[in-house]
Amino acid sequence: MLPRWSEAFHAGKAGKIHSIRGNVRSSKADLVWLRLEHGLPVAMQIEHLAPQLRLLPCVVLSDRPTDEEALAAFSAGARGYCNTHAAAQLLTQVAAVVLQGGLWIGESLMQRLISATGRLQATASSVVLPESETWSEDLTDREKQVANTLASGANNKEIARALGITERTVKAHVGAILEKLQVRDRLQLSLIVNGHASRRPGLSF
């Protein structure tokens, strides 16, 4: 019925909404998932859960998500909204976020939300962070920037855009970094930067 969801939550229990009302609170549940049935009136059904929703956060699942439906869900008190058939990993993430008191909004809705904005002004004045690390000693500042951007998953074109230089220059920096750190390619570089590998990984394979 809901393979992805079942995959994500082995201990979860499913049932028709009528068989659960009044039952939800008596269980040890800390989160309610509500799957919408498109074509039929929802708001009313969501309202049925309303009393419980004040205590239990609710995530709405839609087989074919739309922005309008998402907004309706949130206005009805939902704490999250996503695709019914989202990957199990994603569903667990949604659960974690919502259980922390956060909201999970669909991507396209977020896009609309963002595109509705104009330009604003303000300036960064301070930032914060914890510890520090070792790998970057031999690298110049610029090379560190490149390495960091690369390690976040960017390809050469994206690095170039992020740093305001040409792709060719990125190649130059990447080449220098690989040489200095004595690694073969960008993947292994990312492992080092992200702390998953030592400078010289040894043999393997």
Add this chain to the structure above:
Amino acid sequence: MLPRWSEAFHAGKAGKIHSIRGNVRSSKADLVWLRLEHGLPVAMQIEHLAPQLRLLPCVVLSDRPTDEEALAAFSAGARGYCNTHAAAQLLTQVAAVVLQGGLWIGESLMQRLISATGRLQATASSVVLPESETWSEDLTDREKQVANTLASGANNKEIARALGITERTVKAHVGAILEKLQVRDRLQLSLIVNGHASRRPGLSF
């Protein structure tokens, strides 16, 4: 300087943005807080953090929050937005949500988002409740082997040798994995497998 924040994060470190650029990723930080200075241009400064933002989530703090500013922050890649002087307890909650991959939207912005909606239809058909789980399901066993080997830094040839299959077959598996996980290339795949990135960096769906 930031009493509430300091109260919430004893281990956090603060500094001017200029002294930190390029330094952020090399630290063990997993979250960046950016305090806006009202009246001065922001977007530019946020952009300076952009490369890091792909890996490090950023929460924007504003002394006098507005919806417009919040939207600007989100459009610049911020993962959260709240009052600089919010209670310590709230700040830790924000951190928890954002670290889970969620967004923290100001309440008034949420209200506006909700009030902008009309009525929709759909019906509740089932409800359920949860537990927790790990990463990539929906991969076959073989694909998991390939993904793990790849994520340890191996190229296709090495994966082939390690698994006793041809390079062509490795390509087939890798292609299937990238498709299933909806990622662009092996670097981003390794980030997911190694827990440095969520499947969809933003919200999804």
Add this chain to the structure above:
DNA sequence: TTCCATCTAGTACCTCGGTACAATTTTCGC
């Protein structure tokens, strides 16, 4: 048995990553 998912593999093709020659400009200490 039939059907379907999985694992395997081939050829071909195109893009991206990385390197090998450069060269010019910028920055900074002496």
Add this chain to the structure above:
DNA sequence: GCGAAAATTGTACCGAGGTACTAGATGGAA
């Protein structure tokens, strides 16, 4: 100012990565 390191960009080349077709073998479910 001078010299050195760093940053920048160019053209060209080649191998690795990734995709688009295809298709045989296997093994379990209906």
